[in-house]
Amino acid sequence: MERVSGLLSWTRSRVLWLSGLFERGAARQPRIMEEKALEVYDLIRTIRDPEKPNTLEELEVVTESSVEVQEVNEEDYLVIIRFTPTVPHCSLATLIVGNLHFG
Secondary structure, eight states, rough: OEEEEEEEEHHHHHHSTTTTOOOTTOOOOHHHHHHHHHHHHHTTTBBBBSSSSBBBBTSSSSSSGGGGEOOSSSSEEEEEEEESSSSTTTTTTHHHHHHHHHO
């Protein structure tokens, strides 16, 4: 199945509302970025598929390993979410991306 990447970048104001995502002065380590990615995953995994009663997690549209957080600078993060639609020709993939984009 073809993988579709949703590349989402958030400015500082959008990132700060994700509790604990911004830690001023903290040393940035891969482990910390992994924890932040899991926090983002916890927020998106319960989004419901537009055509089914299941969540994106239940349908394996998103997984823990499909979320990556990278520090751009002290105030900004890049959040990358790779998702796999339930079918390769999914016409609602853009709607899923819209649901993944917070704010």
